[in-house]
Amino acid sequence: MQAANLPTLESLALLLSEVNADCSSSELHGLISGLLVAGARLNRHALMKTLEGHADPVSTFSDGMIASLWQLQLQTLEDLNADELSFKPMLPDDDEALKLRVVALADFCRGLLAGIGLGAPANSPVLAEASMRETLQDLAHITQVDSVDDDDEEGEAAYLELHEFVRLASMHLFEEMAPREEHGHDSSNESRSDDPTFH
Numbered sequence: 001m002q003a004a005n006l007p008t009l010e011s012l013a014l015l016l017s018e019v020n021a022d023c024s025s026s027e028l029h030g031l032i033s034g035l036l037v038a039g040a041r042l043n044r045h046a047l048m049k050t051l052e053g054h055a056d057p058v059s060t061f062s063d064g065m066i067a068s069l070w071q072l073q074l075q076t077l078e079d080l081n082a083d084e085l086s087f088k089p090m091l092p093d094d095d096e097a098l099k100l101r102v103v104a105l106a107d108f109c110r111g112l113l114a115g116i117g118l119g120a121p122a123n124s125p126v127l128a129e130a131s132m133r134e135t136l137q138d139l140a141h142i143t144q145v146d147s148v149d150d151d152d153e154e155g156e157a158a159y160l161e162l163h164e165f166v167r168l169a170s171m172h173l174f175e176e177m178a179p180r181e182e183h184g185h186d187s188s189n190e191s192r193s194d195d196p197t198f199h
Helices: 009-018 025-037 044-052 063-080 098-119 130-142 153-177 186-194
Strands: none
Touching (some): 009 063, 025 044, 025 098, 063 153, 098 153, 130 153
């Protein structure tokens, strides 16, 4: 089987359109990120079930699509776990219209919160902490941001501030919620060898 490629925003959007998915690339990346933050590690079957929840019921998922999503999960886990703070939400490039980037950031946050909700235990003591509740509330507020002035320099500055907040908040949540033994880099290597997509 051919090696999986890490999907881009555009290639992931194409894959999602092929199965008539009701979520954007940014939202799906947020969902995967949220599940990872909460401690979930999806195997091939779980990835398919996650995508099924957002796709046309009659759609079929190619091995290439699942392999790409698996690679995205591995890379996202590695980035969340990196000491150099390399994690970035999957969003349009800076040369795209500001409104598109704002909508995508809101989509990412929506997926992130959904993933945390799916992956975290209902009685998680970490989520009960005041600082964590505040962070999650701030992320929820960002999901409601959907309009800015493209020509407004203040709007651009505000977007950059929100983007950095979301990026750092994702890594902070991972640090607080992910299993302690995973704060090395071995988990992604183990996952790679265990999944049939890579054999």
